[in-house]
Amino acid sequence: MPVFRRRKGNLPRLVPELDDATLGQVRRRLETSWSRGSLDTSVIALVARAIEDAGQDWDRKAHRLEVLAGAAGRAVPDMWRRNSPNDQGAVLLHAWSDLLQAQRGAEVDLAATRDACHLAADLLPADPIPWTLALATLRLERRPHREMSAVWREIKARDLWNREAHLQALAYLSPDECGSTALMLDLLDGIRSVMPPDAPTAGLEIITLVRNYHRAFGADGRAGIGAGEHWRRPDIARALDQAVQDWLRPGFLTHATAVADLNVLAYALVKAARADEALEVLRATNGVATPWPWNTEGDPLERFSHWYGRVGSA
Structure with missing residues (x-):
């Protein structure tokens, strides 16, 4: 042994x-450039490639977006989206950065974040991540169940077993937020009975x-x-x-x-x-x-x- x-x-x-080595390299490059004050378009290109290379592995794409949004602060998402307003990766990174800021207590216009999610969904209709981020904003605002259910249907139509979306839904339905133990367990039981x-x-x-x-x-x-x-x-x-x-x-x-x-x-x-x-x-x-x-x-x-x-x- x-x-x-x-x-x-x-x-x-x-x-x-x-254990995503590629993501780790990009994260370290991003943080090093940030600390040296040398942020430039080459770093944004690395971030864009890491997101794009995840392809339709939606779990990996979400993981990379979350880690890079956490490492990038506000400057990178703002710069990338300003320079590439119709790049789906840029829109998603900006929306995820908004979400992280809001979770930390910063004042964020979550309605505008949801608008960005809808734009990202239009830019790549097969992608469940824009809808997952929209669900996360509904959680933060404790929006009604009917709004959550509509977004949940969009996610399930694209990716039946999206991990991040299910975590968001279970948290929303928990007794700590907008639901109850019974609602949370009902969702879990329904998943467990048919999930690979x-x-x-x-x-x-x-x-x-x-x-x-x-x-x-x-x-x-x-x-x-x-x-x-x-x-x-x-x-x-x-x-x-x-x-x-x-x-x-x-x-x-x-x-x-x-x-x-x-x-x-x-x-x-x-x-x-x-x-x-x-x-x-x-x-x-x-x-x-x-x-x-x-x-x-x-x-x-x-x-x-x-x-x-x-x-x-x-």
């Missing part, structure tokens, strides 16, 4: 691109289990015995069993954010006191950590590293 702690490439690390097991949405059930755990017991499981019983429920144990069985098979999960799903599964297994399986899942991440759900208990890299370190000593 490799000793992971001695291999620099597998040291625990937080990188927003996950290796779809980009494969992680939705485990993500929902972790969110429900936090909602019921708090991040540190202060309810003690009750928290332990949560993970021993037969339906939850079966979901974890199935994920461990499937997801660790070579080549089973191929979507762009598979490493994020593996992080959530590892966390759930830790909470379920299934340490040996958690370490197997952590090994599959190759040391790539995600902020959530580890950040619910402190520094995410420290918590991830605490468990990942056991891989190197095994």
Whole structure:
């Protein structure tokens, strides 16, 4: 067995691109140029190519847009859209940047953002991402269910198993936002009954289990015995069993954010006191950590590293 702690490439690390090496190169170039004050059209060309090269892999395209919007600040989206107002990638990056700004509490005209989403949808009708971003703006504004349902139909007509869209819908329907536990579980049950097991949405059930755990017991499981019983429920144990069985098979999960799903599964297994399986899942991440759900208990890299370190000593 490799000793992971001695291999620099597998040291625990937080990188927003996950295991997308091309995206990581563009992100670093963008951030370096930004810090040196040397932003120019060549950097925008790299960003444009990374988005375009995702093609119709909508999960990867959404992942790249989200990471690049987070790294670009406002200058790059503004400059690119101003210079290329009918470039679909430019319009989408600008809209995603608006969304991130609004999520951070900045004042953003979300109606104008939705207009940009509609323009992006017209520019590439097959793409579900403009509708997914429109759904995200409806979430932020707590818009009525009928508006959400109309956008949801547009997404499903284009991409049945769009991960980002399903995450947005589940959050909207949660008791924390515009719905209830029953509505959220109804959507999840409907997905689970017909979803291919290796779809980009494969992680939705485990993500929902972790969110429900936090909602019921708090991040540190202060309810003690009750928290332990949560993970021993037969339906939850079966979901974890199935994920461990499937997801660790070579080549089973191929979507762009598979490493994020593996992080959530590892966390759930830790909470379920299934340490040996958690370490197997952590090994599959190759040391790539995600902020959530580890950040619910402190520094995410420290918590991830605490468990990942056991891989190197095994």
